Amino acid sequence: MADEPRYVEHAFDGDVHILRIANAPVNTLRTEVRAGLLQGLQAAAKQGARAIVLIGTGRGFSAGAEMTEFGKPRKPPSLNEVFDAIENSRAPVVAAIHGNALGGGLELALACHARVAAPGAQLGLPEVKRGFVPGAGGTQRLPRLIGLEALRLIVSGDPVGPEEALKLGFIDAVLPGDLERAAVAWARQHAGDKFTLARHRTDKIAGYDAAAFDEAAKKLTARSRGQESPKGCVTAVRAAFTMPFDEGLNVEREQFQTLVAGEQSQALRHIFFGEREAVRIPDLPADAKPLPVNKLVVIGGGTMGGGIAMSAANFGLPVTIVETSEEALQKGLKRCEANWERTVKSGRLSQAEYEKRRANLTGTTDFDKAVGEADLVIEAVFENMEVKKEVFARLDKAARPGVVLASNTSTLSIDEIASATRRPELVIGMHFFSPANVMRLLENVKGAKTSPVAIATATEVGKRIGKLPVLVGNCDGFVGNRMTGKRGPQIEKLLLEGCLPQDIDRVMESYGMAMGPLATGDLAGLDIGAAVRKARGTVAPVADAVVAAGRLGQKTGKGYYDYDENRKRMPSKEVEQIILDLAEKMQVRRRKIEDQEILERVLLPMVNEGARILEEGIAYRPIDIDVIFINGFGWPAFRGGPMFFADRLGLKAVRDKLAHYAEATGDANLKPAALIEKLAAEGGSFATLKSAPKAA
């Protein structure tokens, strides 16, 4: 008979029993693990264990609940049954934590009599980030161990290291060296101690101060806009301070069950799994190994080049900026330094770490020499095809054979850029987003001739410098900008038909966007869009009139909004008049437009374009599109992205609404895409469409 996989190993060191969680890669607490723990605890009790050490094998202690089991009937035993067995154990149970103890993993540790951790461990309750609350007593036990500080940990979801956990008081010791051995020794030494279980502690929750609690809660949830889970965390943690343990557990369970079934949590889990999926490229041959990159060269030290170079330096990849003049070079390097120095001043970066990062960054005006030493080149010069082609022809001559040449272009054709070289198979787009040292999204753009090796290299380097690389096909605007570009005509129409800029931005920001589309235009500069329209021979009456009035956005102190000296935006009387005059001139009767209509008319054109992008194979999977919007376009993760939005609305409704708005607004672009027609007719959804109809 083949051996069943063992999810919990039971070992002994004299009379100290060791239960090792063995569910690679991250020891999630799947049914078999819960059952194995329960059995192990019962066996240890029977065999008269003096102490029990609970430890993880492999990378860490436990990353928590098995999220793929969510939404299915829960098989016994529950985590709480395991915790009961721990808390009823006569022998103290000591959690020994290395790597991650997150979510249910940390809750398991909190139920133990004591906790020890290895240096470098990460302890946290990130449930809030998946849209729910800790559901196995974390909101009740942690406050009993550390008081009001628990609220911060649970509402932020951010993990802490063992030193901070020790200081806060929810672990008992930090043990360097071999953790299992050290933990066994610690357990043996302390086996006779009197431990008070977290559920029985009262010292940290005594003297509950409602006003102080509210004040802390308000601060912690101030930035979460329309997100529900932070509020659920506050409710559950409050119960720890105001109710007996078991009643508190009930409050927690109620919050957990409501939130986990809700749309926001589904959206957050969709993105959590999606981000892991999007970086995997389906049709990449197994032998397409990334080329080793130990030296990056960035051509152009402007806004984007500087940010890209900082990302590399931040993650320990030596990088050289190449500029055309000493002056431009110094300006570029200074801007990076100033950026780092601001972070040091704010306390988020140590001086030593800054110096380490700065040492990874060099600059030169000697193009040929620098490029000759490069393992990868990323070009970020002016957005002009002639300039790009000239630069790539030079790069091709100066770079060693086999070196990948990437362009950060946001609009130009990778194929045409590649045609300036004799190595088009090694040319690829690496489209970073501004500010490039901050934004996580990286659209890697595959040209017609781009090879798997170039793709693998761009993906690997992207990950290495802290980015989330998503591979897309070559087209105007790639995925993100192509889709956001499609909002423009409907926004123009909304403005003429009855909205003001602040109405549209208010609706989009209360939906959860970091910034509404018109305010975003002001930030980027309205002249950019005007130049594109001029080149394409298109018009946008309102936008054109705003630009004609000298309102180019924040940089001129006015755009769709007026700005004060602190760049605070205020509704503009002048813009209102421009819009009213235009509506009258164009004989558009203005009416009151409901928020839902605004939302749909801004989002549905993007959804429709997303469907076309899938039809064309520009994106591999719907999830890739959602991940792009969450990580590069200020779209809130708890909304799940545009394709998730469409699925929630139902593709039949999406089809009908698109057809309605196409007709009502005379916008042919809103005619439902063929893929939407097809899925709507089949009763399908984007979620059921595992990959695009054609490969990208």
Ligand code: NAI
């Ligand atoms: P920028 O004007 O700030 O910087 C361009 C820099 O390239 C200048 O410092 C210039 O001196 C240098 N340069 C020009 N020709 C050069 C050459 N032959 N050799 C070396 N250096 C040269 O422009 P920005 O905003 O950084 O844009 C660069 C590229 O990034 C463009 O292709 C743009 O489309 C793309 N991009 C821009 C984004 C943005 O938000 N600004 C976002 C994503 C991509």
